[in-house]
Amino acid sequence: MEALKLDHVSKRFGGLHVLEDITLSVEEGERVVLIGPNGAGKTTTFNLINGQLPVSSGRIFLFGEDVTRLPVHTRAHRGIARSFQISSIYPNLTVLDNAILTAHGLRRSRFGVLRSVTAYPELMEKVQTALDHAGLWEERHEFVKNLAYGEQRRLEIALTLAGDPKLLLLDEPSCGLTRGECGDMIHVINTLPRGITTIVVAHDMDVIFGVAERIIVLFYGKLLADGDPATIQADRQVREIYMGVEEGTERARAF
Amino acid sequence: MSMFFTNLVNGLAMGMVYFLTAAGMSIVMGVMGISNLAHGALYMVSAYVGWQVFRGFHWPFTVAVIAGGVAGGLLGLFIERVFLRRLYKQPNEQVLLTYGFVYIFTNACIWIWKGWPRLPFTAAALKPVMIGGLRFASSRFLLIALGALSAVALWYLQDRTRLGARVRAGMDDKEMAQGMGVNMEMVSMIVFFIASFVAGLSGVLGAQVMGINAEAGNTILLQALVVVIIGGVGSIQGALLGGLMIGLLDTFGKVLFPQLAMFTIYLAMVIVLVVRPQGLLGRRG
Amino acid sequence: MNENAKRARPNVMPWAWRLLPVVLAVALLVVMPGFLPEFLQRMMSKFLIFAIFSISYNIVAAYTGLISLGQAAYFGVGGYTVGVLMAHYGINSLWVTALAGVTLGSLAAAVVGPIVLRVSGMYFLILTFAIGRLGYSLTWNLPFFNVPQGIQGIAGLPRPVTGIPGFQFTEFSFYFLVLVFFAIAMFLQYRLSRSPFGHSLEGIREGETRMEALGYNVWLHKYLSYVIAGAFAALAGVLYVYMNRFIEPADFDIMRSFYPMAMVIIGGPATLWGPAVGAAAIVFVEYFSSILVPARWPLILGSLFVLTIMFARKGLAVYAADLWSKAGAKLWKR
Numbered sequence: 001m002e003a004l005k006l007d008h009v010s011k012r013f014g015g016l017h018v019l020e021d022i023t024l025s026v027e028e029g030e031r032v033v034l035i036g037p038n039g040a041g042k043t044t045t046f047n048l049i050n051g052q053l054p055v056s057s058g059r060i061f062l063f064g065e066d067v068t069r070l071p072v073h074t075r076a077h078r079g080i081a082r083s084f085q086i087s088s089i090y091p092n093l094t095v096l097d098n099a100i101l102t103a104h105g106l107r108r109s110r111f112g113v114l115r116s117v118t119a120y121p122e123l124m125e126k127v128q129t130a131l132d133h134a135g136l137w138e139e140r141h142e143f144v145k146n147l148a149y150g151e152q153r154r155l156e157i158a159l160t161l162a163g164d165p166k167l168l169l170l171d172e173p174s175c176g177l178t179r180g181e182c183g184d185m186i187h188v189i190n191t192l193p194r195g196i197t198t199i200v201v202a203h204d205m206d207v208i209f210g211v212a213e214r215i216i217v218l219f220y221g222k223l224l225a226d227g228d229p230a231t232i233q234a235d236r237q238v239r240e241i242y243m244g245v246e247e248g249t250e251r252a253r254a255f
Numbered sequence: 256m257s258m259f260f261t262n263l264v265n266g267l268a269m270g271m272v273y274f275l276t277a278a279g280m281s282i283v284m285g286v287m288g289i290s291n292l293a294h295g296a297l298y299m300v301s302a303y304v305g306w307q308v309f310r311g312f313h314w315p316f317t318v319a320v321i322a323g324g325v326a327g328g329l330l331g332l333f334i335e336r337v338f339l340r341r342l343y344k345q346p347n348e349q350v351l352l353t354y355g356f357v358y359i360f361t362n363a364c365i366w367i368w369k370g371w372p373r374l375p376f377t378a379a380a381l382k383p384v385m386i387g388g389l390r391f392a393s394s395r396f397l398l399i400a401l402g403a404l405s406a407v408a409l410w411y412l413q414d415r416t417r418l419g420a421r422v423r424a425g426m427d428d429k430e431m432a433q434g435m436g437v438n439m440e441m442v443s444m445i446v447f448f449i450a451s452f453v454a455g456l457s458g459v460l461g462a463q464v465m466g467i468n469a470e471a472g473n474t475i476l477l478q479a480l481v482v483v484i485i486g487g488v489g490s491i492q493g494a495l496l497g498g499l500m501i502g503l504l505d506t507f508g509k510v511l512f513p514q515l516a517m518f519t520i521y522l523a524m525v526i527v528l529v530v531r532p533q534g535l536l537g538r539r540g
Numbered sequence: 541m542n543e544n545a546k547r548a549r550p551n552v553m554p555w556a557w558r559l560l561p562v563v564l565a566v567a568l569l570v571v572m573p574g575f576l577p578e579f580l581q582r583m584m585s586k587f588l589i590f591a592i593f594s595i596s597y598n599i600v601a602a603y604t605g606l607i608s609l610g611q612a613a614y615f616g617v618g619g620y621t622v623g624v625l626m627a628h629y630g631i632n633s634l635w636v637t638a639l640a641g642v643t644l645g646s647l648a649a650a651v652v653g654p655i656v657l658r659v660s661g662m663y664f665l666i667l668t669f670a671i672g673r674l675g676y677s678l679t680w681n682l683p684f685f686n687v688p689q690g691i692q693g694i695a696g697l698p699r700p701v702t703g704i705p706g707f708q709f710t711e712f713s714f715y716f717l718v719l720v721f722f723a724i725a726m727f728l729q730y731r732l733s734r735s736p737f738g739h740s741l742e743g744i745r746e747g748e749t750r751m752e753a754l755g756y757n758v759w760l761h762k763y764l765s766y767v768i769a770g771a772f773a774a775l776a777g778v779l780y781v782y783m784n785r786f787i788e789p790a791d792f793d794i795m796r797s798f799y800p801m802a803m804v805i806i807g808g809p810a811t812l813w814g815p816a817v818g819a820a821a822i823v824f825v826e827y828f829s830s831i832l833v834p835a836r837w838p839l840i841l842g843s844l845f846v847l848t849i850m851f852a853r854k855g856l857a858v859y860a861a862d863l864w865s866k867a868g869a870k871l872w873k874r
Contacts, residue, residue, distance in 0.1 A: 050753060076755035090746040101743045105754030106734040116734040163755075290662050338850065347607045351805060352849045354798065358842030360566060366836070477673065480666055517677040521670050525655070527665045532659050 002064060003028045003167055003197035008060030011044055011221075018044045019221045026081060028166075031145070031189075032199045033208050036218035037241060042201045043085060046169050047217070049199075050082050051075045062167065064253045075105060079166030085175055087152045089254065093147075093157060095136050099127040102159040126162060134158035143154035157188065168192070170200045174207050186210040217241075262506050268395040268464055270502025271402025275457030276475055277482035278409055278494040279450030285489020286422050287340055287446060290349050291331075291402040293356040295476030297451050298458035301327040302467040303364050305459030320459045327455020328448045330360075335447040337347040340440075401460065402495075405453065412449075422446055470527045481524045487534025497534060557868040571717060578600070578711045585715045585783055587823040588722040590799060593776035594807070594815030595729050600769035602809035603738065605745030609797050610668030613652070613675045614770040616792035618645040618777030620679060623694035623787045627687045634700035634717075638778050645718060645774020649767045657762055675792040685789075693788030700782050709782075718779055722816075725772060730812055741765050742810065751804075802841060806848045808855025817857040820853035
């Protein structure tokens with residue numbers, strides 16, 4: 001089953017072409033890493049997939065369904081979960097509050113006015129599990145702004161996973177983490193249930209090769225290369241972009 | 256026919272007053288992102304100060320106008336430096352805070368000037384002018400002339416000077432502009448002062464046409480908001496266009512359909528906000 | 541499992557100490573008024589009515605983040621509905637007029653909602669304010685809303701009739717009517733703030749983008765919040781007309797809209813007791829300043845307001861609660 005399909009998707013801002021004619025498809029359960037130099041359009045791609053930006057042309061399919069016109073929240077209910085490059089957890093709310101908001105997002109209970117937020121035992125259990133995984137249950141009454149950045153990222157990822165998503169979009173999950181924390185992050189991603197389709201945007205080589213079963217390379221809005229890690233590493237054009245290898249010679253320039 | 260011309264001149268004069276008040280507010284709002292609801296109150300205080308200078312101290316009218324401008328400018332600067340500066344990027348708090356000042360300034364004016372419902376304030380030195388057999392108060396023409404002059408000056412400042420460029424840079428990203436060596440503190444101060452100064456001028460001049468009363472803080476605020484919204488936030492040209500339109504609509508409206516004049520103007524504002532929030536000539540969407 | 545303490549540190553004091561302020565408040569509200577002179581009873585009514593009005597602002601602005609300068613529009617709709625029913629149609633029944641007032645107020649908010657929600661931030665503020673002004677100019681101009689002819693507004697309204705034979709409202713019994721409505725309003729606010737929906741409003745205030753990504757239909761939540769707030773404002777308007785027996789166009793105006801705003805800010809935004817504390821503070825300070833320094837009240841109110849925004853952002857209720865907790869912790873340290 002195709003989890004995600006982009007069909008000739010383009011995105012323009014006025015005269016600026018951010019993405020041009022992207023066509024790709026991702027099978028259920030694949031682990032894909034999306035790479036490319038800054039400005040290549042990686043975050044924009046995520047924004048189009050989850051609906052925060054409308055496509056200028058083309059169509060997007062989620063598990064076979066055309067979601068091109070669907071709003072963000074509806075797509076969330078179709079199984080997309082996303083983390084953001086810059087921490088999007090609410091700093092002025094507590095860890096617990098953030099977790100509770102995540103828990104109710106996909107339930108009818110989000111419209112509930114009569115019961116207290118804590119009177120939903122199954123949801124509160126999920127919350128506890130997620131916070132335990134992130135190692136933040138003890139700190140649940142802390143305001144997020146008082147947490148270390150690494151803890152905030154951990155929390156964000158844990159909450160993104162908490163909703164049992166079918167398609168997971170992780171935008172630079174290791175951004176700002178220490179080496180050790182980064183290793184933990186890679187481990188978390190690799191131990192995700194196989195049913196979850198995962199697309200990660202990454203810059204860090206450790207993350208890219210630690211996680212990827214398939215790498216997609218974007219370059220100035222165009223799809224440049226798409227294949228397994230070994231193929232991509234050997235690909236001439238990719239090497240040129242990342243390491244400035246000139247034709248005929250093997251001199252590498254640091255990029 | 257003479258009615259038409261009288262109303263036309265009056266409408267244009269009113270329009271200029273609206274323009275002058277709205278211009279400052281529009282720039283500060285659109286370009287600095289600051290919502291200053293006390294702008295109308297600045298107008299009011301300046302009008303009283305001008306009155307005091309002219310009628311109280313019996314100094315020349317020109318001095319009164321400048322005094323009004325300076326009073327407005329200083330007061331605006333005070334609000335910006337002491338209060339608004341600490342509320343950077345908190346638009347809700349800015350709005351609330353500045354509206355609190357409306358209360359304070361309005362009551363202060365009542366206190367100092369004993370809350371006379373309407374102070375008559377026509378500079379007798381300005382003699383009426385005769386054109387084509389019709390008599391006009393020369394203040395109207397003065398207003399129109401000054402308004403046009405200010406429009407040109409402000410437009411020049413905004414679009415053709417480095418100060419204007421710096422302001423526009425700072426609107427998008429304060430840190431970035433600072434990083435490029437623009438002293439945003441200074442720029443903020445200057446812009447806010449100019450905007451408030453112009454509001455002050457319009458206070459003294461506007462009083463020629465409308466008199467002064469302690470409700471001006473609110474009514475002028477409303478009128479300025481209407482003009483800013485219709486003309487478009489962040490644009491001098493928009494404020495001019497909007498101001499003249501509203502001035503004419505208001506004047507002719509009072510004559511032709513007095514019951515509904517108020518209503519039509521607010522309705523126009525609502526429609527613009529809903530259909531084209533950036534106004535007729537606005538910069539920001 | 542399940543502590544649901546929401547503050548950063550759970551309280552360690554005995555529940556009796558935490559309960560004490562509530563007991564005092566109840567005593568103050570229920571028992572004391574019986575011993576007060578009539579004009580003070582009326583002031584208590586006024587305070588509670590404005591507390592309800594402030595809850596309206598609390599919901600839409602402090603919880604949801606939609607700063608509305610036009611809640612008075614629904615206050616006006618509620619009040620004028622009662623006024624019109626009584627003056628033009630002779631309907632004096634408490635039940636009918638109150639229900640009609642709140643319903644029409646909510647309907648007005650439901651109709652206006654999609655219009656004002658098309659814009660956000662500063663434009664939303666200005667638009668809500670403009671809507672209030674529209675209401676003002678309508679009621680100012682149309683003769684239907686000015687009874688008897690020649691004055692602005694509707695005057696000479698009777699007290700509402702309950703249908704209980706022989707029962708007429710006195711200042712005191714009217715106060716209890718208001719108290720009951722206040723209790724209901726507080727209860728609803730309480731339930732709302734603890735509910736998932738209420739939490740979602742705070743999430744929306746903190747950041748809409750993430751909420752959408754989590755699956756919340758942000759527009760719908762904002763709309764519901766706006767309508768609910770409109771209902772509370774309308775209720776306040778209804779009670780206000782019962783109390784004053786008079787309503788005027790100025791009741792739609794921004795000056796009216798400022799009061800609940802100031803009350804919530806001063807009392808404590810997005811807290812349960814903030815609106816009531818702020819309302820009490822303002823109504824009573826207004827009373828005292830009218831005795832001591834008449835005509836300086838707006839200056840005092842404005843200054844209080846500015847000072848609160850600059851230095852006491854969390855509001856009186858929160859600082860008072862913190863002080864109380866600290867006092868309790870000290871007392872119970874042994």
